[in-house]
Amino acid sequence: xxTDCYQAKALLYSAKRWSSDVLTVVGGHxxxxxxxxxxxxxxxxxxxxxxxHTFNELLTSFERDREKRGFAEVSGIVYRDGDGYRRxxxxxxxxxxxxxxxxxxxLVEHYRKHYFFMVAQPMASIFTSRGCSFDCNFCAIWEFYxxxxxxxxxxxxxxxMARIKEPFVFILDDNFLxxxxxxxxxxxxxxxxxxxxxxxxxGRTDFVAENPELIAKLASVxxxxxxxxYETNDEESLVELRKKSNKDKNVRAAEVLRANxxxxxxxxxxxxxxxxxxxxxxxxxxNSLGVGMPIVTILTPLPGTEMYKRRQQELITDDLRLxxxxxxxxxxxxxxxEFYRLFAMNGNETAPSLFQGLAPKVLxxxxxxxxxxxxxxxxxxxxxxxxxxxxxxxxSFLRDEEGLLRRFxxxxxxxxxxxxxPLPVEKSEAAGKPxxxxxxx
Ligand code: B12
Ligand code: SF4
Numbered sequence: 020x021x022t023d024c025y026q027a028k029a030l031l032y033s034a035k036r037w038s039s040d041v042l043t044v045v046g047g048h049x050x051x052x053x054x055x056x057x058x059x060x061x062x063x064x065x066x067x068x069x070x071x072h073t074f075n076e077l078l079t080s081f082e083r084d085r086e087k088r089g090f091a092e093v094s095g096i097v098y099r100d101g102d103g104y105r106r107x108x109x110x111x112x113x114x115x116x117x118x119x120x121x122x123x124x125x126l127v128e129h130y131r132k133h134y135f136f137m138v139a140q141p142m143a144s145i146f147t148s149r150g151c152s153f154d155c156n157f158c159a160i161w162e163f164y165x166x167x168x169x170x171x172x173x174x175x176x177x178x179x180m181a182r183i184k185e186p187f188v189f190i191l192d193d194n195f196l197x198x199x200x201x202x203x204x205x206x207x208x209x210x211x212x213x214x215x216x217x218x219x220x221x222g223r224t225d226f227v228a229e230n231p232e233l234i235a236k237l238a239s240v241x242x243x244x245x246x247x248x249y250e251t252n253d254e255e256s257l258v259e260l261r262k263k264s265n266k267d268k269n270v271r272a273a274e275v276l277r278a279n280x281x282x283x284x285x286x287x288x289x290x291x292x293x294x295x296x297x298x299x300x301x302x303x304x305x306n307s308l309g310v311g312m313p314i315v316t317i318l319t320p321l322p323g324t325e326m327y328k329r330r331q332q333e334l335i336t337d338d339l340r341l342x343x344x345x346x347x348x349x350x351x352x353x354x355x356x357e358f359y360r361l362f363a364m365n366g367n368e369t370a371p372s373l374f375q376g377l378a379p380k381v382l383x384x385x386x387x388x389x390x391x392x393x394x395x396x397x398x399x400x401x402x403x404x405x406x407x408x409x410x411x412x413x414x415s416f417l418r419d420e421e422g423l424l425r426r427f428x429x430x431x432x433x434x435x436x437x438x439x440x441p442l443p444v445e446k447s448e449a450a451g452k453p454x455x456x457x458x459x460x
Pocket of ligand 2: 151152153154155158159160161193194223248
């Protein structure tokens with residue numbers, strides 16, 4: 020992710036220092052959408068787009084000849100060779116998700132008990148579709164997946180769920196609620212195969228509002244939480260963001276979810292141009308919805324998005340750690356102090372929404388889930404307490420950005436600087452020994 024960029028670089032830098040024989044490879048959203056950011060002397064290969072086949076072919080090629088550092092035959096990458104960086108042919112995305120290998124979940128067996136989402140722990144995660152057919156202008160999902168959506172069949176989803184030992188499952192899809200037929204089939208197959216999991220996912224409010232019967236069916240086979248971008252209740256802003264939904268659908272969706280005892284995690288946007296009244300309107304809009312878990316983030320042009328391209332000149336920092344949706348990387352209309360003071364109030368100000376969305380009668384509809392999650396309540400309370408101390412305090416946001424709010428001169432890209440010179444990283448004497456991660460300058 021964009022926010023993880025420097026940590027990923029630090030890791031690769033350390034690997035290269037450990038031994039220059041190491042082949043360093045990076046991939047994921049940020050390297051795909053901001054490839055040049057990773058043109059560094061200690062990074063050999065940048066994988067663009069989906070990685071399953073690319074990584075496999077890359078390793079096979081490397082295995083064949085460990086001295087060779089050219090990978091012209093592997094599509095979907097940018098790699099370093101003596102003359103600079105070379106981009107290979109684009110890789111077409113896997114059209115049949117069913118043919119991809121199942122995740123080798125046993126490799127993370129040791130950590131699995133620690134995975135959680137709110138009170139649900141241990142929680143496994145699965146991916147059942149890729150892409151989104153909408154094109155909101157602040158989101159890069161449709162760019163990353165090249166405007167296509169591909170689906171795992173209902174039968175394959177059930178297979179994955181059946182293999183999972185954890186009682187709780189997060190379905191990571193960006194827009195799970197999108198193919199009605201597949202969802203009807205999933206309902207049937209989970210029922211017939213008696214697969215009982217509590218699962219959470221992400222989906223749009225318009226789908227929920229328009230398909231209440233289907234949502235009720237999915238709730239009956241375990242749908243327990245839904246993360247949705249409500250964004251705002253202001254019609255004009257919804258149009259401007261190209262959300263293609265409206266306020267009435269947001270209201271109806273929150274009702275449908277409550278009626279089924281599903282926890283609605285609603286994402287809302289505070290915009291840098293907000294004044295005090297705008298914050299008040301946002302918070303009262305959230306409270307009028309009655310969303311169980313309202314989350315307010317700051318509108319951020321993430322690299323790769325249409326919004327980024329449009330507003331790039333306005334950005335006041337290039338420091339990617341601040342692109343976490345909790346800091347304003349655009350100038351704020353209010354002073355920074357006032358902006359964060361009003362932003363940090365969101366937890367307290369939207370409490371009425373939470374009380375409505377998690378009212379006893381809503382929880383009672385799915386009491387089995389709340390009972391199953393009960394052993395995790397103390398852990399959750401502790402996490403929430405720690406989170407609260409940071410996120411309810413405007414000073415924490417100001418401290419984070421101290422010294423980072425200026426425009427950094429754009430670096431010349433490595434494409435313009437051939438890397439014919441030998442790697443500046445010599446084979447370390449410590450090869451084979453563990454190294455301490457170093458923070459890059
Ligand atoms: C689950 C999820 C979360 C979870 C778990 C995050 C985690 N740390 O594991 C939670 C809820 C905690 C979360 C939090 C956040 N998230 Co999030 N999250 C996701 C989501 C829905 C799925 C991620 C996932 O596991 N995908 C499954 C894997 C297999 O897919 P993948 O990462 O794309 O990997 C494939 C390729 O990219 C490639 N690849 C990836 N890495 C590598 C490495 C190598 C070496 C190779 C060869 C290939 C390769 O191969 C893989 C297989 O094809 C994505 C959306 C998405 N569609 O991916 C958003 C997403 C990644 N999140 C996003 C954001 C913004 C955030 C937050 C900043 C939001 C916030 N303010 O809280 C935080 C940051 C937290 C952090 N730093 O860890 C953005 C990132 C955008 C960006 N430019 O970076 C995304 C893309 C959503 C979006 N709509 O834009 N997130
Ligand atoms: S914000 Fe949601 S609906 Fe909009 S493009 Fe991104 S994933 Fe799709």
